Amino acid sequence: MKPSYQLLFNFIITLLILNPSKACAAACCGGSASSSALITGDHKAIFNALYSWTDVIVDSVDGSGYWYTSTEHQKVQNLRLEASHIFWDRFQAGLSLPIISRQKFSETYTGLGDIVGTMGYEYLPDWDYNPYRPHGVGFLTLTLPTGKSKVDSSVGGLDSRGNGLWAFGVGSFLNKSWSSWDVVQSIEVHRSFQRTVTSGLTLKPGFGGNLMLGGGYSWGNYRLGSGLTWTYEDAIEISQGISTSTGSPERYATFSFMLSYLWSDAWSGTLSYLDQTLFGEPSNTSLGRGFSVQIQHRFSR
Amino acid sequence: MIVFFIFEALSCARPKYADTLSSGPEQLSEKPSCDAQFIQSGYCLNWAWIKKPTSTEAGSLFFKVYKKDNSEFLLTDFTTIPYLELWMPSMGHGSSPTQTSRTDLGTYLTEKVFFVMPGQWEIKFQIKENNQIADEAVVSITI
Numbered sequence: 109m110k111p112s113y114q115l116l117f118n119f120i121i122t123l124l125i126l127n128p129s130k131a132c133a134a135a136c137c138g139g140s141a142s143s144s145a146l147i148t149g150d151h152k153a154i155f156n157a158l159y160s161w162t163d164v165i166v167d168s169v170d171g172s173g174y175w176y177t178s179t180e181h182q183k184v185q186n187l188r189l190e191a192s193h194i195f196w197d198r199f200q201a202g203l204s205l206p207i208i209s210r211q212k213f214s215e216t217y218t219g220l221g222d223i224v225g226t227m228g229y230e231y232l233p234d235w236d237y238n239p240y241r242p243h244g245v246g247f248l249t250l251t252l253p254t255g256k257s258k259v260d261s262s263v264g265g266l267d268s269r270g271n272g273l274w275a276f277g278v279g280s281f282l283n284k285s286w287s288s289w290d291v292v293q294s295i296e297v298h299r300s301f302q303r304t305v306t307s308g309l310t311l312k313p314g315f316g317g318n319l320m321l322g323g324g325y326s327w328g329n330y331r332l333g334s335g336l337t338w339t340y341e342d343a344i345e346i347s348q349g350i351s352t353s354t355g356s357p358e359r360y361a362t363f364s365f366m367l368s369y370l371w372s373d374a375w376s377g378t379l380s381y382l383d384q385t386l387f388g389e390p391s392n393t394s395l396g397r398g399f400s401v402q403i404q405h406r407f408s409r
Numbered sequence: 410m411i412v413f414f415i416f417e418a419l420s421c422a423r424p425k426y427a428d429t430l431s432s433g434p435e436q437l438s439e440k441p442s443c444d445a446q447f448i449q450s451g452y453c454l455n456w457a458w459i460k461k462p463t464s465t466e467a468g469s470l471f472f473k474v475y476k477k478d479n480s481e482f483l484l485t486d487f488t489t490i491p492y493l494e495l496w497m498p499s500m501g502h503g504s505s506p507t508q509t510s511r512t513d514l515g516t517y518l519t520e521k522v523f524f525v526m527p528g529q530w531e532i533k534f535q536i537k538e539n540n541q542i543a544d545e546a547v548v549s550i551t552i
Contacts, residue, residue, distance in 0.1 A: 140425040164521045166424075168528030170499050174427035174525035176552075212525075213465070258502040264525025265502040308540055336420075342502055349542035350448060351535065356499050360421065387420045394526075 112397060141286075145190040145404075146228050146245050147200050148311055153407040156190040160204065162382065162398035170388045171356050182212040182266065184396065186221075192388070194409070198230040208269040220271030221255040230281070231394055242284040249277035249298065260305045260348055275300040288327060292335070294320040300344075314342025329392040336361055336387055361388030378402040432551045433458055433470075441475050441482035445534070445546040452476055452485060454534060454546045459518075462552070467523035468507075474494075474515045474536065484515030487544075489535050493519045494533040497526070504530075524552045 145156045164182040166175045185208070192202030206221035212291040232244030255270020275296030284291055300313035322335030339362065343355035366380040380402070434438035434444070439536040453475040462468030475482040490511055494503040509519040514518075524530055530552055536544040 150545075167526035168500055170427075170529045173423075173425055175424045176427050178527050182466055182526075258500070261502055262506055264497075264504040265500070266525065268502070316509070333430065346501060349537075351533065351542040351545045353496065353498050353501070353531075355501050361422070385422060385424070387422055395498070 117195040118179035145192050145202055145204070146226070146247060147192050147194060148203075148230075148243065148281065148283065149406065150409060151194075151406045153191070153193040154409045155186070155405045155407075156402060157404075158186075158188040158190070158400055158402040160184075160186045160188075160398055160400035162186075164394050164396040166385060166390075168266070169360075169393055169395065171392055172313070173332075173389065173391065177396075182210060182211060182394075185209040187210075188241070190225070191330070198233065200201055200226075200228040200230075202226040202228065206255075206269075210266050210268075212266055216311065217263070217267035217305075219256065219267075219269050222272070223252045223254045225250045239286070240284075242282040245281045247279050247296075249275075249279065251275035251277070251295070251298070251300075253303065257305055257311070259309050259311060260307050270303060271300065271313070273300040273303055273311065275313075275316075279318075283400070288325055289323070290326070290333075291323040292320070293322075309346050309348050312345040312347070314339035314344075324366075329370040331366075331370075333364075333366045333368065333407040335364045335366075336390060337364070358392045359388065360384050360390040360393045361386075363387050372407050373408070376404050376406075378404075427551070433461075433548075435461075437471075437473070437509070441473070443475075443477075445548045447474075447534070447536070447544045447546045449544040450476075452544075453482065453545075454548075456532075456534075456548065462524055464524050467521045469518065469520045469522055469530075471512070471516065471518045474517070484513075485509070486515055489536060489538070490533045491517060492537055493522070494525060494535055495522065496508075496531045497528060498531055498532055499529055524537075527552050 109270045143156055147154050162184040167178055168176045187207040190204045192200050194200045204224040208221045209216060209218040226247050228245050228247040228248050234243040253272045253274055255272055256268050257272025258265035258268035261268050275298045277296055279296030281294045297317040301317050302312050303311045318337055318339050320335055320337040322333060324331050324333030337361055341358040343357050345355055346353045363383045363386045364380050366378050368376060368378040370376045380400045383397045437457045439454050441455060444456055445454045454472055456470055456472035459469045459471055474485055476485040490509055493507045493509050504522050504525045507519050508521045509517050512518050530550055532548050534540050534546045
């Protein structure tokens with residue numbers, strides 16, 4: 109492969125994994141589980157710094173599909189630091205550390221979100237640049253309940269920064285590029301575990317998952333891309349004494365449109381627009397619009 | 410890519426914006442009735458807004474608890490003052506704490522009733538013993 113094509117190839121596959129919709133979880137409160145950054149190129153390690161800003165323009169969507177809005181919108185800022193490192197041949201380990209800030213009614217709450225650890229394995233390498241076979245990385249995730257749960261909140265979820273639940277997930281990432289065009293697909297399924305929070309409420313969660321499809325076009329050092337991520341979470345049953353709330357399943361879709369620029373083989377940046385009001389049939393959730401800025405540094409083998 | 414964009418187009422969201430005026434009675438019915446019933450004791454509850462909450466200001470409400478004796482409704486007290494929990498079942502979270510006081514036999518006033526966002530809510534009238542919910546009556550409203 110010629111050096112310029114090698115650079116373009118690395119550019120595509122490393123930017124494809126910058127799925128900015130991960131930064132835009134259920135907008136109002138809490139957040140869905142996700143993986144940390146994955147190394148899909150020929151690198152030893154990567155480091156991501158991602159900042160996102162979301163305006164929660166739909167406060168709630170009920171189970172019948174009715175959208176409720178108010179004049180006072182919650183604003184969510186998310187700073188996510190991610191790092192991944194190859195530790196043996198095709199195995200990698202990574203960590204994602206989010207800092208979340210919510211603001212409404214001139215009150216602001218900031219703190220650590222749910223930390224996610226990831227173990228990945230490149231199960232479909234692309235050593236021979238096969239024209240049809242995609243490149244694939246499988247991964248396992250472990251979510252730590254370091255973020256405050258929305259059920260533990262006394263301000264209606266405004267100070268929540270995660271699901272506050274242990275969760276174990278499994279997923280796969282596939283990508284393929286032809287000339288200047290590329291497509292990407294990612295799927296992740298997780299199981300959250302029962303927990304009693306500090307307020308005495310017992311949470312019985314279930315399964316959840318994310319499905320992402322995307323694609324893009326690259327020219328020179330630029331790439332224009334688009335992606336859609338569908339998110340689903342089983343209902344969480346919440347009980348205390350004789351009182352039980354069965355909850356309702358949550359679902360929403362996050363559309364992203366992104367422009368990326370490759371400074372060098374080691375540095376790249378992505379500017380994204382995120383919108384949860386355009387696609388899917390959202391239910392039992394809140395919806396936001398926003399943008400994200402991401403810087404990635406890659407370390408060569 | 411073409412398949413992807415067709416897939417995106419087919420799954421466009423179709424929003425149905427809801428009327429967000431607060432629901433719920435503005436005055437108590439003249440005759441006692443069972444707006445809601447406590448699960449354990451079977452006591453009946455009537456409630457009404459004194460001041461409806463808005464998106465920026467807390468409201469207040471009062472409620473009466475009755476013991477049903479044959480066809481007669483008798484005002485009655487619990488051994489403890491009920492706690493009023495505001496709960497959004499679809500989103501799985503509550504709102505800010507409320508404050509309830511007894512004003513007369515079986516009659517209570519709850520202040521600081523504030524809903525952090527519009528949507529479908531439950532007002533849970535709860536009796537707590539040893540930090541556990543021992544009895545509860547629930548009414549659903551739209552804010």
